[in-house]
Amino acid sequence: xxxxxxxxxxxxxxxxxxxxxxxxxxxxxxxxxxxxxxxxxxxxxxxxxxxxxxxxxxxxxxxxxxxxxxxxxxxxxxxxxxxxxxxxxxxxxxxxxxxxxxxxxxxxxxxxxxxxxxxxxxxxxxxxxxxxxxxxxxxxxxxxxxxxxxxxxxxxxxxxxxxxxxxxxxxxxxxxxxxxxxxxxxxxxxxxxxxxxxxxxxxxxxxxxxxxxxxxxxxxxxxxxx
Amino acid sequence: xxxxxxxxxxxxxxxxxxxxxxxxxxxxxxxxxxxxxxxxxxxxxxxxxxxxxxxxxxxxxxxxxxxxxxxxxxxxxxxxxxxxxxxxxxxxxxxxxxxxxxxxxxxxxxxxxxxxxxxxxxxxxxxxxxxxxxxxxxxxxxxxxxxxxxxxxxxxxxxxxxxxxxxxxxxxxxxxxxxxxxxxxxxxxxxxxxxxxxxxxxxxxxxxxxxxxxxxxxxxxxxxxxxxxxxxxxxxxxxxxxxxxxxxxxxxxxxxxxxxxxxxxxxxxxxxxxxxxxxxxxxxxxxxxxx
Numbered sequence: 328x329x330x331x332x333x334x335x336x337x338x339x340x341x342x343x344x345x346x347x348x349x350x351x352x353x354x355x356x357x358x359x360x361x362x363x364x365x366x367x368x369x370x371x372x373x374x375x376x377x378x379x380x381x382x383x384x385x386x387x388x389x390x391x392x393x394x395x396x397x398x399x400x401x402x403x404x405x406x407x408x409x410x411x412x413x414x415x416x417x418x419x420x421x422x423x424x425x426x427x428x429x430x431x432x433x434x435x436x437x438x439x440x441x442x443x444x445x446x447x448x449x450x451x452x453x454x455x456x457x458x459x460x461x462x463x464x465x466x467x468x469x470x471x472x473x474x475x476x477x478x479x480x481x482x483x484x485x486x487x488x489x490x491x492x493x494x495x496x497x498x499x500x501x502x503x504x505x506x507x508x509x510x511x512x513x514x515x516x517x518x519x520x521x522x523x524x525x526x527x528x529x530x531x532x533x534x535x536x537x538x539x540x541x542x543x544x545x546x547x548x549x550x551x552x553x
Numbered sequence: 554x555x556x557x558x559x560x561x562x563x564x565x566x567x568x569x570x571x572x573x574x575x576x577x578x579x580x581x582x583x584x585x586x587x588x589x590x591x592x593x594x595x596x597x598x599x600x601x602x603x604x605x606x607x608x609x610x611x612x613x614x615x616x617x618x619x620x621x622x623x624x625x626x627x628x629x630x631x632x633x634x635x636x637x638x639x640x641x642x643x644x645x646x647x648x649x650x651x652x653x654x655x656x657x658x659x660x661x662x663x664x665x666x667x668x669x670x671x672x673x674x675x676x677x678x679x680x681x682x683x684x685x686x687x688x689x690x691x692x693x694x695x696x697x698x699x700x701x702x703x704x705x706x707x708x709x710x711x712x713x714x715x716x717x718x719x720x721x722x723x724x725x726x727x728x729x730x731x732x733x734x735x736x737x738x739x740x741x742x743x744x745x746x747x748x749x750x751x752x753x754x755x756x757x758x759x760x761x762x763x764x765x766x767x768x769x770x771x772x773x774x775x776x777x778x779x780x781x782x783x784x785x786x787x788x789x790x791x792x793x794x795x796x797x798x799x800x801x802x803x804x805x806x807x808x809x810x811x812x813x814x815x816x817x818x819x820x821x822x823x824x825x826x827x828x829x830x831x832x833x834x835x836x837x838x839x840x841x842x843x844x
Contacts, residue, residue: 362793366564369798373781381770388737388762392744 564797569807571628577807578621581814585614588821591830598826601690602670606820606827608694609663612701613813616656620810623649647709655705658721660813661728662697664772667820668735675739715787725780733769740765768819775812778805 365371588610592598598607626645629635636642674681711717740761782798782805789795821827 364794366793366797369785369794370801373778373798377774377777381766381773384769385762385766388740388765391741392762 564793564800566800566802567804569803571624573807574624574810575621577810577814578617578624581810582614582617582621584817585610585617585813587831587834588817588827589614591827591834594834595826595830598830599687601685601687602667602674603824603827604687604690604694605663605666605670606824608697609660609667610817610821612656612659612663613816615652616660616813617810619649619652619656620806623653651705651709653705654708655701657809658704658724659697659701660816661725661776662701664732665728666693666697668732672735672739675742718783718787722780722783725776729773729776732772736765736769771812771815771819775808775815779809 589607592603592607592610626635626642626649630637630642670685673684677684708717708721743761778801782802785795785798822831
């Protein structure tokens with residue numbers, strides 16, 4: 328090990344302290360006389376602090392689920408404000424006005440494959456047919472849905488009633504008017520996080536929300552009167 | 554020499570057995586390589602979310618590979634097969650350190666990218682496909698890898714100055730804060746909207762809270778000790794308390810490696826599609842025949 332020490336002495340400040348694990352032995356000898364607290368007090372304090380932080384975070388998150396977030400009232404008021412004016416449910420972010428302004432020019436060609444999903448969805452209740460374009464739509468949108476839902480995926484498989492309410496929402500949206508159709512289609516957008524589908528793929532619920540936006544752009548005039 | 558021996562014995566360096574290093578390194582290498590190969594081979598997984606997960610797995614692969622190689626070189630050097638002071642060993646050591654730094658910075662930035670991608674998918678869900686196109690994703694990944702490479706080389710070249718280490722630590726703390734904020738905000742919004750849906754079953758938010766805690770807790774528990782080590786090197790090199798903390802350096806490195814080991818379980822294996830791909834890859838010899 329002496330070679331190691333020589334090397335570490337010459338390059339005590341270099342980056343390769345990962346390579347030499349005993350570099351600090353070559354610095355001034357540290358005196359252990361007269362220690363007031365325990366030797367490992369920093370270590371113990373650090374780990375206790377870390378454990379407290381993680382447990383505190385867990386309790387805060389669990390508490391949030393029980394009582395709801397403090398700005399839930401703002402979300403509700405925002406929705407009530409927007410609902411008479413338009414058919415889009417206000418998701419609570421104040422920049423929604425800008426989003427509507429900018430989102431129109433941003434809609435481009437690739438969105439058209441959602442057409443096929445609409446047809447499929449109208450035929451069955453979310454059944455995957457052999458339609459190749461539908462399959463492509465699923466492929467294209469798979470990533471979208473999975474992005475927000477992967478961490479909550481396990482919730483789905485354990486939720487017994489997860490499937491029925493979603494299908495109920497989709498059915499209901501077909502029989503209601505167009506505006507109710509949009510509002511119902513927008514909500515599952517966020518439900519997706521907690522109760523994503525047990526259909527096997529995560530993005531099923533994101534597609535209706537995109538469909539809803541396309542329809543909103545094409546039929547804006549109808550809903551503005553509501 | 555006696556005082557040195559006495560000093561060393563008061564807070565002896567905790568040594569981790571080399572087989573443990575090797576086991577963790579090899580297993581995490583295999584896991585992350587599997588994730589990378591699965592994402593590349595399955596065309597369904599060519600989406601922004603999985604690209605970022607693949608990038609994270611690639612960084613973890615590099616980290617595991619580098620650490621395992623370094624352990625191998627240390628073992629050979631201890632046996633006497635390698636010259637410890639040789640120029641080639643120094644160069645190889647520099648390269649290994651650069652790669653390690655690059656993978657550390659890269660995995661932190663990949664966490665940030667994954668959190669930002671999830672954030673966009675929730676808050677701008679209607680325009681997600683326009684915001685996160687594959688071209689932009691590739692550009693972002695290119696920028697990430699270039700930045701990580703450059704910063705790693707700079708960090709290793711100029712590690713003498715405290716400024717670089719301070720930058721590293723500040724970068725870690727800022728990333729931690731951003732990731733924490735993004736996830737908690739997403740979680741809160743998800744709870745709000747889930748509660749509004751009366752048709753859906755009552756929230757089982759316990760699982761969501763547990764998931765987030767695991768995600769974030771693993772990140773903090775695995776990375777914070779190493780960064781505290783860096784801070785302590787800068788602030789109190791001669792303090793006996795700090796000395797005792799620094800004696801646990803190998804344990805902290807093991808924690809860092811084990812984070813590369815548990816990352817796939819937290820990010821990649823939660824996806825149903827990815828699990829199906831693994832099953833197909835591992836159980837089916839012929840990829841094309843298996844459906």
